[in-house]
Amino acid sequence: MIAFNLLVAICLAYVVFLFGVAFLAERRAARGQGGWLRSSAVYTLSLSVYCTAWTFYGAVGYAARSGLEFVTIYLGPTLVLIGWWWTLRKLVRIGKTQRITSVADLISSRYGKSNTLGVIVTLIAVVGTTPYIALQLQSVTLSFAVFAPESATRWGAGDLNATALTVAAGLAVFTVLFGTRNLDANERHHGVVTAIAVEAVVKLVALMAVGVFVVWGLAGGVGAMLERIEASPLAGMPVVPGRWMGLTFLSAAAILTLPRMFQVLVVENEDERHLATAAWAFPAYLFLMSLFVVPIAVMGLSEMAPGSNPDLFVLSLPLAHGRDGLATLAFLGGFSSATSMVIVAAIALSTMVSNHIVMPLFLNWTRAGATMSGDVRTLVLRARRVSIGAVLFLGYLYYRLTGGSEALAAIGLISFAGVAQVLPALLGGILWRGATRTGAIAGLAAGFSVWAYTLFLPSVGEGAVMGARLLAEGPWGIGWLRPQALFGLEGLDPLVHAVVFSMAANVAAFVSVSLAGFPSPMERLQGAQFVNVFDHSTAGQGWSQGRAEAEDLLLMTQRILGPVEAQGLFQRAAAGQGKQGYLPDITPEFLQRLERQLAGSVGAATAHAMVGQIVGRSSVSVEDLMRVADETAQMMEYSSQLEAKSEELARTARQLREANEKLTGLSVQKDAFLSQISHELRTPMTSIRAFSEILMDGDRLDPAELGKYSRIIHEESLRLTRLLDDLLDLSVLENGQVTLHAQPVNLHDLLDRALAATGSPVGGGGLHLRRDPGAERVVLVTDGDRLSQVFINLIANAQKYCDAAVPELTIRVRAAHGAVAVDFIDNGSGIPAQSQAIIFEKFSRLSDPRSAGGAGLGLAICREIMVRLGGSISYLPGQGGAAFRVSLPLRRAEAA
Amino acid sequence: MARAPLFLARQGYRRRRLADMARLMPVLGLALFLVPLLDANGGFGAGMLIYLFTVWFGLIAGTAVLARRLCVAAQQQDAETATTGAGAGNGAGADPEGRR
Structure with a gap:
């Protein structure tokens, strides 16, 4: 058995190593070095915060108690990740374009930057995560207890508590140091992410090392292992279909809605291509993590004493066989699992608390307060640090209150079920434009209440909140309201029962209220941008018109971002408009960009409220939305008009061509007519002239000749007259004057x-x-x-x-x-x-x-x-x- | 107004079918993962364990191939968009990263 003090020393050294890694990563990132910090491998490994101590130790225990069912906790996330093309890709894109800081921010931003929703989601997250943090503390203390010298008086409760407190304090220091360096969600926490990636490697290696030791060291190969599995009590454990499906669903929901998962999946995502890698690499990680769970459980059950805690087989098996090094590695793996989860969860929760609870309160209090450069930034950072401490303290408190009971072991799934209540609002928000703020509030409230009533409160312990009588007979003796048998549905697993009823109430309320309601313009604007994120990569207009003074805005921005960054931002904007100095024109586009920039630091709702305070009016109206739609419609109308006009032009040109041809033809006809008529007139005129000339100098003409010539003249003039009569007649007829x-x-x-x-x-x-x-x-x-x-x-x-x-x-x-x-x-x-x-x-x-x-x-x-x-x-x-x-x-x- | 074309050339068509396959993966995965329920009461033997892990591995490998191809396709699309200018392809002009 390894000396307890040595273990503590190794543990401390490991912690120092992690601090060093985080510190180095921060420094390299600050210098712009270290491309590997931004690699998809680090991203994938950081997702491993999903595998907490509960899965590191607990999976084996779970397998020992319920057989194959433990695997569903990994199957759900696998399904979500291999289906990244559906939802994750969209979530990440939205997170980038909208500068989302947390899952609460996403929901709040999607539903018209509503802070009410932000607060609700934050509360759900805190309630759902605190027990989970307690669980991590418990697992660390329990694993310490395994190594505790048995010779000394059994490790007392006091020692356990002290360990938990020390761990919590250490984690708080680490998180405050590396998790609150910057405000902007889009600036990555390189130190934290890198440390987590290292821990991910440690826990994978540790678990696989134990697994290899069990299969090849103890069982004697794969074949022998399979035989042992067949012969073990695990093989006889039935698969409960309800729980199998319910747990797969829950774990799939958890990967999307757990604050820590959202933090590493969406907020800390550097490049969308990393997601494509994680889509298969993270399932592969889960695959490896669960590969040896069943063998370890089977060997533990057959080798360890009947009463020993199966949750700790990962530690106790190597210890029982004198493999101190392996046991220490396993201990470090468990320690890594617990700490990485706590760190990321604390960062995610503190962001939510500071952005959605502290900031709105602050804004309310200091409407006309002093405005000092950078004061809001300081306040937010301080709020985050305090929140981190508070979250960890809450976790510790919960651990103390429940006394590390068995109830805590079940809290993992209960917590999953609570946080999963965010799922309908989240998915509805990114997939359905008709989802409204009131619908989301109704869904969250309904789902969360049913969850609390049917699962959370009964789990706290019999008699703590709900009496045994209430559980057995229902409130005021109303049988169909029994918390664990709603509508008389008995015989169902409590967890499945709660999940079915809470999700049904949630979805029903969300959908029906959304369908019945009418969203505000801001909600519709945001909804369109979220749902159609791949079509609208450019920002929609959130502000119809700026009436604010640029100076006031600069003042406010300085309070949040600090003077240097704020001035740089304004200067760039002014330069973009072709202006000198620090004060750009306040255009709607500028307001939009500024608000989004601020949203990356303090969340969409707060940023919107702060800009709104200065601009002094609600940002966008139904009329504005309609106008945007009208502009599009007008453009389409215009282009169709153009099309019609060009067709008409073509038609006219054709007609003109025809008319031209006709005119040319008529002109030819007219020429022909003129030449004909002059010919016709000329012929009789010629004879008349000729004969009249003969008559003029016709002294020698005899009367017969005289008569003949004058008759010819007469006849020709008659012919002329007839011709002219005919022409006149024709012209009268043709002109319609007849x-x-x-x-x-x-x-x-x-x-x-x-x-x-x-x-x-x-x-x-x-x-x-x-x-x-x-x-x-x-x-x-x-x-x-x-x-x-x-x-x-x-x-x-x-x-x-x-x-x-x-x-x-x-x-x-x-x-x-x-x-x-x-x-x-x-x-x-x-x-x-x-x-x-x-x-x-x-x-x-x-x-x-x-x-x-x-x-x-x-x-x-x-x-x-x-x-x-x-x-x-x-x-x-x-x-x-x-x-x-x-x-x-x-x-x-x-x-x- | 640039509208997405109704029919695509061979390359674009392949790209869309790749995305379809990526969308089908979780459906396939779900169907395969529900198989153990068919034999729920009898408990699970080593065979079921092997089945589950084999299916799991297959899904991972399939997703890896698809993700790689989709990335390559997206890069090609980026290159095409860069050469043909804005507005080419299925609205990729408004989508600088081109990774739809």
């Missing part, structure tokens, strides 16, 4: 008139007519003069152009489909197909103009007249000669 005199007319009479006008009465002239008088008896309401003009034109055309030996004109009238069609068909050679399209154009003459003596305006006029009359005229191909169809709507006749 007045129509609609009256009932008989089609038969009209045709008769037209034939008479063309000098081709029925059966007479050179044209043989074929008509059907019966069909022609149709009464139309139309302008008869105009219509007969069309008929005359068509009949005259037939007379002129029909080249058959016996010219024949068929006039066919047909009334059908509400229209009257009059066809004029001759038996000539007709009009060639390629010319059919242009015969209705002006000046389109197919044969030699002279032979016919027309200007080529007849059909153009016909078409215009028919359009005015509401009908149409078209060429009818395939009738054995030239055929034209004149159509008129019949409804005009009916309407008359």
Whole structure:
């Protein structure tokens, strides 16, 4: 047996070594050296604060008592870490962007920087962590007791208490020295983290060394060990499904919500890539830590005396076999487990207490107090130091009060269950934008009360707070309110019972109150930033408008950060705005940045309140939120408008192009028309001029010649007049200036008139007519003069152009489909197909103009007249000669 | 307004499926860790112990491979974002670290 004093000396040396490591790490970090301080290995090892003395010693004891169940305490964290892509990555990113200082700060910041929530979470954390710290003190003292000389009178309670007190005091000194060097959460506690990493290595090596000794030294190899396990009482212990699932859930929740785990996972995280490494390396650490638990438990049960404490097998097994060195190493491992947990927990709790309890109180008291540079900083640091002492003292007190009883052993899980109440608000906060402050408060209050009623108070010890009567019969004899059998649910494991009911109450209250409520603008702003942290890496606008004086803000910042840092911050901001000196313009962006900077030191709620005190108004309103949303909507609207406009432009351009083509075509047409008309006018003019010249110097002309020439002049002028008449007529028709005199007319009479006008009465002239008088008896309401003009034109055309030996004109009238069609068909050679399209154009003459003596305006006029009359005229191909169809709507006749 | 594209090239597609695998790991782990409950009353033998630790080790190894690949993919994405400028890829322009 190693001498007790030697053990104490080794222990002291180890402590000095840890102080040295922390000191060196701080110094290297301060000099900017030591990249390994920021490596993912150190980060992963620092996560090992999860493995406390309770797991170092307790896991073996747990396995000896309940078999395989102990492993669930490691399976939960494994699941959370291998699922880092879901939640941890988001948590770490949020922690970085929002400069989160603790789990209470996260919740408070997410729910609109509410300090109420910060206080609630802080209280839950303190209540949940204090027993746990007591547990660590107990384990250290118990492990000391194992080495205590048996010859001397049994180590008395007084000695145990003294040990616990010494350990607590030593831890307080260490934590104060290295845990409160700086305020800003984003400045890492390199000393502490490095010391913890060293301790992590020590406890892993210690436990594995004991394990190797047990398996290969005592049992004689893996095969023999497995046989021993099969034969041991452990193998017969059933797995309770409820507890298996409940404990896995609890330990998974704990890794996210335990203040110390949040501290090392999120707050002390240096680089997001470290998380990717820890995602597999930390489960591997847990894997190794639990690999030898069952072998040690099995060997302990079979080798040690029946009454010995299985919690201490890790120590007593090597001791019983005279392996003092191994036992000392195991002792140091246990000591490391306990101290690292206490240190980190104390830092995390002191941050919460100072930021969420001391600072708000201070702000309330000193509204108009003196403002000295750096005074708040001093106050916060002092508050943290005092809080560390207080937390450790509370732990010690708890240890003393419960007297190191067996109840303490169960406190680990009870504490897990208490802190797990933060889980719904935490997960809801980062995953659900609809989660509200009131919902979170309701959930936390409900869950925490149910936890206290069903688990915590009954555990304190029968009769301490709750009488045996109350436990057995329920308050006032109401059976279904029994703390450990709510709603008559008996036979359930108390822990599982409490977890199920507290989480159900928590989630139900959280979700229902959140759904029913309406969050404040600040909550909505923060909610959007937390939930969509990967989309909004830039800060949202928390301050709508700055009315504060830059000088006041500088004064306040100096109080928190100290003069040098504050002035540097302001100077940089001013330089960023292109200004000289220390006073930047107070823009919303600057206020946002300043507040976040301060939040890293005193927490989001306090920072917000302090900036708010100076800015003097609530920061953001629903209108501001709406405006931001409006701006986005306007931008989208604008871009869609642009899109529509560009489409319209394309359409217009297309139309313009078409119009241009049409205009070009019209211009060509106009030129053609002009040249045609001048030609048409010039031909008769030429003959008139020539013959009039002959007449002028025509003394020698005989009367016959005189008469002939003057007749030619007369005929040519008649032709000119006719041409001009036609042109006038066409222009009148085309401009729509024509007045129509609609009256009932008989089609038969009209045709008769037209034939008479063309000098081709029925059966007479050179044209043989074929008509059907019966069909022609149709009464139309139309302008008869105009219509007969069309008929005359068509009949005259037939007379002129029909080249058959016996010219024949068929006039066919047909009334059908509400229209009257009059066809004029001759038996000539007709009009060639390629010319059919242009015969209705002006000046389109197919044969030699002279032979016919027309200007080529007849059909153009016909078409215009028919359009005015509401009908149409078209060429009818395939009738054995030239055929034209004149159509008129019949409804005009009916309407008359 | 830069919107995330609906379809991605092969590399981006792989990256997303890697993230999917990373998300599936805890689900798989949970399913495997609940297996001991199927034989709850009989206690546990050495076989169950070996099963549990084997599964555990497998999950760790799987996560290690995935985490490494995801980091490499994130670095590639960073490089792409750096060369193609802001606004490239799935909104990585607003995300300087590019580690989504």
